[in-house]
Amino acid sequence: MKEVAWSCYENLINIIQAFVLIDFMVRLYKVKYWKDKPVITRIIGTAIYAGGIILSNYFVEFEGLGMLGFVFLLWLWAVVLLEGKWYTMLTVIMLEELAVIFVSTVVILLVCLFTGIDGAELAFAICPERFFGLLLTQILLAVCLRVLANVIKEQWKPLNKSEGKIFVLVFLISLLAFLCITQVVITQNLAGINEIRLFCACGALIFLNAICFRMLINLAKKRKIETENLLLKEQAAYQKRYAKVVKQQYDEMKQIRHDMKQHYSVLENLLVQEKYLPMKKYLLKCIESINNRENLIYINNEYINAILNRKINYARDKQIDVSLTSVQEFSGVDEMELCNLIGNLMDNAVEACEKVKGQRKIELSMSQDEEKIYVEIKNTIEKSILEGNRELKTSKLDRSIHGYGMKTIKEIVKKYEGHMDIWEEMGEFCISLVLYFDK
Secondary structure, eight states: OHHHHHHHHHHHHHHHHHHHHHHHHHHHSOBSSOTTOHHHHHHHHHHHHHHHHHHHHTTOSOOGGGHHHHHHHHHHHHHHHBOSOHHHHHHHHHHHHHHHHHHHHHHHHHHHHHHOOOHHHHHHSOSHHHHHHHHHHHHHHHHHHHHHHHHHHHHOOOOOHHHHHHHHHHHHHHHHHHHHHHHHHHHSOOOHHHHHHHHHHHHHHHHHHHHHHHHHHHHHHHHHHHHHHHHHHHHHHHHHHHHHHHHHHHHHHHHHHHHHHHHHHHHHHHHHTTOHHHHHHHHHHHHHHHHHHSOSOOOSOHHHHHHHHHHHHHHHHTTOEEEEEEOSOOOSSOHHHHHHHHHHHHHHHHHHHTTOSSOOEEEEEEEEOSSEEEEEEEEEOSSOSSTTOTTOOOOSSOTTTSSHHHHHHHHHHHHTTOEEEEEEETTEEEEEEEEEOOO
16 A cells, blocks of 8 residues: 555656646747647646656666656657757757756755665655655756746747757766766765765766856857847848838829929810820820829838838839738837838849749738738749758858848747748749737
8 A cells, every 4th residue: 555655656746747847848939739728738748758757667767868768758749749949949858857867866965965865765765755855856846947947038049950969969968977976876875975976076067067058048148139230230221221212202203293294284285286085095194104103002001011012113113913912000010120021021032033934923911910910922933942942041142241131031030939931832932921929
């Protein structure tokens, strides 16, 4: 009866630990499915992770390197059910597994040091020290991961692949080192002085990992500054373009007013001479000329309205058919960043269409609901763009001044915690993206 009760207690501890780890990941990443009920994702993750631990305990007393299997299980769950880069999620999972083994090792050493109990007895025997040790471990782990999650959410930006590989390697080495220390503690009968030495070794590992984590934060801050500078640079460029567009529209209005005076004079002369048929033809030409000059799109945002009309006019001058479906008002996103985003999408689409010898067309649709803005653009292409260029790097010779368009688009999407899909179908290059904002 005592062993059954103890087994139930250990399984409960495993479930609590699994929930704490899963909750940590859900706090940092958006769920892919059941977005209105994230508890479903938590339950699935908790069941998978806790099931793995409970199953392994039936075969081995101490998992050792088997913990890497738990890392794989957690990573697989995250890749399937959470939104994020796989290498970034692997780094975060390694970090939280490191927290698990670190907290467990420190608690074991502290209990052994202050109670005098042997490490093997603490790890495997049914005793009060083990009961309170397991409970203390889960409490400290929950606190540690909650603090870590808050720090990461506030200061950490996603890693690129090279950075992710480096920090995964660092955390993996540290994890193996902690596993070795834990193995020594629970299998060797250590004297007090050796326990102190191992405690110091743990302290040194903690210090080294704290430095690595600080480096992560500093890299995040540096990347954030670079991103903000890039966005500010692009915004300034679009403000200049907007001012240029406004001036051109003003000049066009002046030209129209001047031309209208001439047209009225010609029409008056034709009317006096009673030449009604030539008068009708001339009048139709005037109407056609005005229609070609007027704005094509009206959105209740002067920046977006000006840029869109300029881009669409330019595209049609290049014999590119443009269709637009859009709501009249946008909110929740900085208007200059949205203008920057749409402008770059249109620039890329027009540039691709100019290379097409046959039919050229661009389809742009924009919509908004209470929590997000959705943008989709499709344009004809002469040949595949993604084939051999999945990263969409610029093909222009002067890479120092080109290639910022797609990078800017990605940075804006990342800033608003959105996502972007890119694909090709039926001779068209397609991009759809979502920007999320607070209600």
